[in-house]
Amino acid sequence: MKRATTERIGKLPVARRVGDLRRSIAGWRRAGETVALVPTMGALHAGHLALVTRARELCDRAVASIFVNPAQFGPNEDFARYPRDEAGDAAKLVQARCDLLYAPAVEEIYPPGFSTTVTAGAIAEGLCGRFRPGHFAGVATIVTKLLVEAQADVACFGEKDYQQLQVIRRVAHDLDIPVRIEGVATVREADGLALSSRNAYLTPEERVIAPALQRTLRDVARRIESGETGIDTAVEAGLAELARAGFTKIDYLEACDADTLAPLTRPDRPGRILAAAWLGRTRLIDNVPVPQQR
């Protein structure tokens, strides 16, 4: 047997190639160990580390991947300025008891001639899919690759990117990829703002406004849950609330079926309130469940 990768950043072993990743994982499997994968784009915060912690609860080994996937950024999006800090990320992963970092170069993932796309259908077309054409095809394609490459028992994704989570569930299920997709609750700042690598873009003034996103979503969920207003009225009130709070552009605020993301039509069915709104150059997304405790 060829030895698994020996590159390390600090104490963390790093695989740069699919073959290195597979050799490490195959070694664990031979020892009877289970493996969880945590796909990320780096710039790790406590939300990512909660995924690694959950991975380690569910499996003997946790592999985190860091790949800033050009295919899921639009031409006018923030691919170039997306924060990158591999050494800092590696130190955090060691703390969270991650066993291996998979950090391939773009050419390892998309070699010359690459042309395959995975699309998830209707579930990827509304909400963020409407405002970021091609985004979820980029996500579905890279995640399919990572899941097939790692053949992990479990893969953990944050509920913060709820539509992404449902797209990945759909694709993994439809393609019969033998993996359990685990959604992990959003980690938030004390004032309710969902952790996001993009929060770093916010000016101090914008940072003060930002928590209104989650507050508004909770208000909408509460109104629907209590029956205080109908679904449409609650959503309308939420849109007005976001504008009043100082969001400079609102892509959407919608009440959706929690599984299919189709429009929520009955207040007594599991739902999800999702929104995307801008503060200057920064686009924030968030979501909450209806009912609020489930």
Next chain:
Amino acid sequence: MKRATTERIGKLPVARRVGDLRRSIAGWRRAGETVALVPTMGALHAGHLALVTRARELCDRAVASIFVNPAQFGPNEDFARYPRDEAGDAAKLVQARCDLLYAPAVEEIYPPGFSTTVTAGAIAEGLCGRFRPGHFAGVATIVTKLLVEAQADVACFGEKDYQQLQVIRRVAHDLDIPVRIEGVATVREADGLALSSRNAYLTPEERVIAPALQRTLRDVARRIESGETGIDTAVEAGLAELARAGFTKIDYLEACDADTLAPLTRPDRPGRILAAAWLGRTRLIDNVPVPQQR
């Protein structure tokens, strides 16, 4: 361990569910055996059996799948009348030393809510892709599913469907599916007609004309290889030859790069001459290499 499937048709074990397929294959893997998959749509002829024979040469175990995939038929195509004969197919597979038949129902492959699509990009857009919109997306999606389901070491496909073979190579490579895609030479009747389940549709009069398809492709390849004419002239002569032979409609006859299927621009590079042409209601396809011996 749950026992593998026990349904049999004659002597051939049959798996109807993904889980049954995986249990059988997992059992072989534990015994250290390698596994080859032969995806088919049934109506098996000697061309399919050559795939099974090749599968058994390359691996300890051969699994054939039979699934008439609705997603790869257009609305006006022959899905409903496509020939089906599971008992006859099973008897042939036993003769070819197939170890297991995977024959799932449509609902097993496409359960309610299924919505994922795999597309291969440019390689699927020309040739048959131009005349059968959605066909190769249907092929790429079902083959991705079958490859992920079976996790075989090798999967065998006929060169008769050459564009399909290249699409599958592209997708399996791009998605890092750990399988070797094996192309197997076309099996032909004594008069050169490529075996195809659709040959059964031909009237006796059409059957007499049909071998002209392969003869024409060989002529085009010979002209290009010898330098007797340029590539374009050779293709033009081939188109005229098909019309003269009695084909009622010609979808295309093209000289392509053997790997990418882009237009062949140099006669000294590995090429493939491909055509699709109709005899009445029946669409025939065939292809030959340039140079003719490789």
